[in-house]
Amino acid sequence: MTKRLSKADRSRPTRWVGRLLTLGPGGLYLTLFLAVPLAVIVTYSFMRRGTFGGVVYQPTLENYRRAVDPLFLRILWDSVRIGGLTTLLALLIGYPAAFAITKLPTRWRLPALVAIVLPFWSNFLIRTYAWIVLLNREGILSKALRAVGLTDEPVGFLYNRGSVVVGLLYAYLPLMILPLYAALDRIDPALDEASADLGAKPWRTFIRVTVPLSLPGMTAGSIFVFVPSIGNFVVPELLGGGQAVMVGNLIRDQFLRARDWPFGAVLSLSIVGLMMILLVVQAVQLKRTRAHA
Amino acid sequence: MPELVHIAKVTKRFGDVTAVDAVDLTIEENEFFALLGPSGCGKTTLLRILAGFEDPDEGQVLLGGRDLVGVRPYDRPVNMMFQSYALFPHLTVWQNIAYGLVEERLPKREIEQRVGEVIAKVGLEGLESRKPHQISGGQKQRVALARAIVKRPRVLLLDEPLAALDKKIRADMQLELKRLQHEVGITFVVVTHDQEEAMSMADRVAVMNQGRILQVADPITLYERPADYFVAQFIGEMNFIAGEVRDGRFFSPELEGVPAPDADAGPVWLALRPEKIVLRESPGATPVELEGRVETTTFFGSLTHCYVRLPGREEPVVVTAPGPRTFQPGATVWMTWRPEDAVLLPR
Ligand SMILES: Nc1ncnc2c1ncn2[C@@H]1O[C@H](COP(=O)(O)OP(=O)(O)O)[C@@H](O)[C@H]1O
Ligand SMILES: [Mg+2]
Numbered sequence: 001m002t003k004r005l006s007k008a009d010r011s012r013p014t015r016w017v018g019r020l021l022t023l024g025p026g027g028l029y030l031t032l033f034l035a036v037p038l039a040v041i042v043t044y045s046f047m048r049r050g051t052f053g054g055v056v057y058q059p060t061l062e063n064y065r066r067a068v069d070p071l072f073l074r075i076l077w078d079s080v081r082i083g084g085l086t087t088l089l090a091l092l093i094g095y096p097a098a099f100a101i102t103k104l105p106t107r108w109r110l111p112a113l114v115a116i117v118l119p120f121w122s123n124f125l126i127r128t129y130a131w132i133v134l135l136n137r138e139g140i141l142s143k144a145l146r147a148v149g150l151t152d153e154p155v156g157f158l159y160n161r162g163s164v165v166v167g168l169l170y171a172y173l174p175l176m177i178l179p180l181y182a183a184l185d186r187i188d189p190a191l192d193e194a195s196a197d198l199g200a201k202p203w204r205t206f207i208r209v210t211v212p213l214s215l216p217g218m219t220a221g222s223i224f225v226f227v228p229s230i231g232n233f234v235v236p237e238l239l240g241g242g243q244a245v246m247v248g249n250l251i252r253d254q255f256l257r258a259r260d261w262p263f264g265a266v267l268s269l270s271i272v273g274l275m276m277i278l279l280v281v282q283a284v285q286l287k288r289t290r291a292h293a
Numbered sequence: 294m295p296e297l298v299h300i301a302k303v304t305k306r307f308g309d310v311t312a313v314d315a316v317d318l319t320i321e322e323n324e325f326f327a328l329l330g331p332s333g334c335g336k337t338t339l340l341r342i343l344a345g346f347e348d349p350d351e352g353q354v355l356l357g358g359r360d361l362v363g364v365r366p367y368d369r370p371v372n373m374m375f376q377s378y379a380l381f382p383h384l385t386v387w388q389n390i391a392y393g394l395v396e397e398r399l400p401k402r403e404i405e406q407r408v409g410e411v412i413a414k415v416g417l418e419g420l421e422s423r424k425p426h427q428i429s430g431g432q433k434q435r436v437a438l439a440r441a442i443v444k445r446p447r448v449l450l451l452d453e454p455l456a457a458l459d460k461k462i463r464a465d466m467q468l469e470l471k472r473l474q475h476e477v478g479i480t481f482v483v484v485t486h487d488q489e490e491a492m493s494m495a496d497r498v499a500v501m502n503q504g505r506i507l508q509v510a511d512p513i514t515l516y517e518r519p520a521d522y523f524v525a526q527f528i529g530e531m532n533f534i535a536g537e538v539r540d541g542r543f544f545s546p547e548l549e550g551v552p553a554p555d556a557d558a559g560p561v562w563l564a565l566r567p568e569k570i571v572l573r574e575s576p577g578a579t580p581v582e583l584e585g586r587v588e589t590t591t592f593f594g595s596l597t598h599c600y601v602r603l604p605g606r607e608e609p610v611v612v613t614a615p616g617p618r619t620f621q622p623g624a625t626v627w628m629t630w631r632p633e634d635a636v637l638l639p640r
Contacts, residue, residue, distance in 0.1 A: 070318070188377070188379065190377055190379035191381060192378055193346055193366070193373075193375070193379065194373075194375055194379035194380075194383075195392070196345075196346075196366040197344060197346075197366050197367070197371075197372055197373050197441075198367075198372065198392050198393030198396060198440065198444065199367045199396035199397060199444070200367055200392075200393075200396045200443075201367055203607055204396060208381075208392075209381060213382070213383055254481050269406070272605045275349045289383075
């Protein structure tokens with residue numbers, strides 16, 4: 001008995017060292033890049049603004065009161081709508097793409113996935129500028145329409161909500177396709193056969209088996225697209241031309257132009273809050289499907 | 294009994310592998326039919342051809358006279374119980390079983406009634422609202438079975454239905470499958486690599502090896518009159534003596550002219566079941582006799598196994614006798630049998 005106890009005692013420090021070593025790097029990362037910045041932002045949100053940026057350490061709730069201003073809420077709502085539309089389109093385009101990749105012969109799947117993430121290897125700004133070349137009044141699309149005689153005038157497609165959605169969709173579509181592919185690929189092919197065997201035509205199998213079992217991938221992909229979409233400020237700036245202001249732009253402006261850091265902090269926290277809600281929804285769903293597997 | 298399934302010259306190749314090789318088979322109405330063979334011999338492929346998941350490269354599959362080649366799986370009056378069960382993980386037990394009836398667009402009341410009946414029949418009461426991950430292996434197997442029989446198919450295909458179960462449950466389930474087949478009156482085609490399973494459940498057994506059907510017979514015939522060396526060694530225990538038939542007699546280094554009136558001349562195996570051999574402690578006056586030395590005896594209660602070594606032979610001859618029998622290791626014994634109990638197989 002005594003012997004056993006002492007043995008457990010001896011192993012305790014080693015266990016702690018082991019845990020610290022394995023948790024250490026991740027924990028350090030989370031502390032440095034998540035907990036500390038978040039704490040700073042939360043603190044700023046309760047302070048008064050400094051005249052030339054920064055904060056004056058006088059606690060106040062003023063910033064939160066300003067955030068429920070209808071003007072800001074409208075911009076937030078607009079961002080949610082643009083992000084939502086982007087997410088919906090990404091789902092509609094990404095689902096068939098991911099589904100098609102799972103049906104490819106095994107040796108073609110990796111090349112197809114690489115092709116999907118290939119644009120990520122070029123600079124985000126340059127990729128977004130490329131859309132200006134495509135969509136502006138003297139751009140390729142406009143010229144093509146004139147060439148086939150659909151219009152006589154140059155047509156510009158830029159500087160509206162539509163062009164922002166196109167830009168965001170283009171930027172984040174791979175983030176939809178990859179988790180969808182992962183979810184679809186995990187579905188046991190025997191389930192498709194079992195469904196067919198029980199009398200279901202392919203489209204019925206798709207609705208009754210494939211879609212429900214790929215739900216976690218749909219949620220993950222939607223979050224991966226939605227969250228960066230509503231926070232993005234480069235695309236609205238370049239392709240929205242100031243016509244479509246999103247929360248991202250607003251936050252950037254508060255910090256860099258209006259020099260109102262505390263208000264910028266409150267706006268940032270509003271997105272963080274939105275994100276948290278989505279992640280909780282996803283975690284609950286993932287837990288439910290994990291149980292299946 | 295009228296013929297239900299007719300498989301004619303069916304061949305299926307995967308690249309260089311001929312998984313099913315010119316198979317001819319008829320399966321009768323209401324029959325419990327088993328496809329028996331070692332792993333990789335093409336049983337699953339043949340079953341998948343019947344279910345419509347594989348198209349044969351050659352040959353015909355008829356069900357009740359109707360050609361099934363080209364008919365999609367969802368249009369076939371055939372259901373399959375998958376080796377992995379393939380239960381839908383997102384659906385409850387009840388929903389899994391109702392799945393195929395919903396596809397038939399049956400009225401809700403009929404679906405409820407039929408699912409309820411089947412649940413009672415396979416003993417899944419109380420588990421209706423569980424998900425597949427919340428039930429045991431044996432219960433999953435019942436759901437897979439219920440899901441298929443509730444469709445009332447003309448033929449039910451079962452791919453190694455008991456392979457994933459514990460040995461103890463397996464024996465119970467063998468009986469239960471047999472009972473169920475009687476009750477529902479559906480033709481069962483069971484695939485298995487376990488010869489005891491096939492022999493104990495099936496009305497008729499087809500023995501397969503390397504894509505070919507070697508023999509189709511009822512279990513007793515298969516045991517007593519195997520038509521092929523592979524069948525003879527695959528099913529039960531068998532002693533083989535290599536020899537030759539000349540002038541209606543079997544000759545081997547050990548044996549001089551055992552009568553074999555019906556055998557064709559040529560090289561053959563003489564195959565003898567261990568329980569057909571009688572052991573004596575003194576020679577009799579018969580040409581059907583082998584002299585050997587007892588190597589070991591093992592007593593199993595109702596049986597004794599005796600291993601007898603013959604001069605110039607690697608493998609001992611196995612003899613089983615009912616009840617306890619003891620021989621001193623090294624004792625000289627004489628083995629004899631009735632010539633009609635031996636089977637001569639082409640070598
Ligand atoms: N889809 C397939 N592709 C390639 N080879 C296959 C395929 N299915 C089966 N085979 C091959 O066909 C042979 C028979 O397989 P199978 O019918 O599964 O045997 P069994 O069920 O008797 O174990 C095996 O050699 C197997 O490797
Ligand atoms: Mg198999």
